[in-house]
Amino acid sequence: MLDIKKIIVADHAGFCFGVKRAVDISLNYKKEDNGAVYTLGPLIHNDDVVNFLKAQGISQISIDDLDKLGEKDAVVIRSHGVTPETIRRIEKTGAQVVDATCPYVASIQLKVKKYHAKGYQIIIVGDKDHPEVIGINGWCGNSAIVTRDGSDLGTLPQKVCIVAQTTERLSNFEKVVEAASRSGAEVLTFNTICSATKERQGSADEVSKKVDLMIVIGGKNSSNSKKLYDICRTNCNNTIFIENAGELPDWVINSKGIETVGVTAGASTPNWVIQEVLARLEKGLETEQKELISAIAVDGKD
Ligand code: SF4
Numbered sequence: 001m002l003d004i005k006k007i008i009v010a011d012h013a014g015f016c017f018g019v020k021r022a023v024d025i026s027l028n029y030k031k032e033d034n035g036a037v038y039t040l041g042p043l044i045h046n047d048d049v050v051n052f053l054k055a056q057g058i059s060q061i062s063i064d065d066l067d068k069l070g071e072k073d074a075v076v077i078r079s080h081g082v083t084p085e086t087i088r089r090i091e092k093t094g095a096q097v098v099d100a101t102c103p104y105v106a107s108i109q110l111k112v113k114k115y116h117a118k119g120y121q122i123i124i125v126g127d128k129d130h131p132e133v134i135g136i137n138g139w140c141g142n143s144a145i146v147t148r149d150g151s152d153l154g155t156l157p158q159k160v161c162i163v164a165q166t167t168e169r170l171s172n173f174e175k176v177v178e179a180a181s182r183s184g185a186e187v188l189t190f191n192t193i194c195s196a197t198k199e200r201q202g203s204a205d206e207v208s209k210k211v212d213l214m215i216v217i218g219g220k221n222s223s224n225s226k227k228l229y230d231i232c233r234t235n236c237n238n239t240i241f242i243e244n245a246g247e248l249p250d251w252v253i254n255s256k257g258i259e260t261v262g263v264t265a266g267a268s269t270p271n272w273v274i275q276e277v278l279a280r281l282e283k284g285l286e287t288e289q290k291e292l293i294s295a296i297a298v299d300g301k302d
Pocket of ligand 1: 016018019079080103104105166195196197267
């Protein structure tokens with residue numbers, strides 16, 4: 001008899017609103033359009049989803065290959081958003097722009113544009129190399145100061161407007177606001193951190209404290225999934241990071257010492273990948289408990 005008695009799926013796990021929306025927009029557009037549909041870079045950091053989209057006829061194009069586009073083609077802007085300059089470059093080719101920028105990110109872009117025009121120095125709290133930050137910076141003519149914690153702000157002009165990358169830590173945002181306020185500048189702040197990240201991290205933290213084994217499902221390049229892994233590992237030494245059900249080690253299913261298993265997934269992990277992992281784990285559950293797993297699996301997503 002195997003030992004797994006309970007599987008707990010984090011309340012907030014898997015696709016966030018913006019990522020799900022971007023995938024839906026791409027698939028719906030492809031259904032209606034005869035031309036080639038591309039995403040500008042991988043739509044999300046998950047190979048299973050990228051391969052699935054490819055099978056539906058939606059492949060990737062890089063910024064350097066835009067001149068290969070034709071008038072019948074379409075380019076999907078992913079949830080991270082892009083600079084207005086990138087949009088203009090696509091439009092110049094004659095291809096359609098399908099904008100799947102997450103509305104939360106689009107709202108930051110508009111704020112940055114508005115307050116830059118009003119003479120504010122824009123400060124973005126985030127990672128200067130992250131596509132979302134590069135895109136936001138484009139909306140103020142690439143003039144923003146990008147900082148992680150405010151330690152490198154230097155001398156500030158009279159008016160500054162602070163926004164955050166949607167996945168930034170609140171503590172970093174607060175540090176930057178504090179540093180800018182000390183400079184004596186007029187400081188306008190917009191806490192633009194998205195609750196999806198906080199909710200996923202909070203649920204992962206909660207579940208990983210209660211289990212013998214924690215499974216984090218996410219793409220190898222997904223920074224938000226890696227962050228979930230770090231959080232879970234702090235609470236549960238027995239935490240593993242897998243991309244899909246195929247990577248679930250046999251020792252988990254056949255283990256004799258694991259009674260409670262927790263499952264969470266990054267914002268770029270689709271529901272079907274989570275379900276496949278749960279289906280494999282189900283083999284470790286006693287027969288009468290199999291219903292429990294499906295009930296949790298459905299309720300556990302947002
Ligand atoms: S994490 Fe938030 S801001 Fe980013 S794509 Fe998802 S819903 Fe949008």
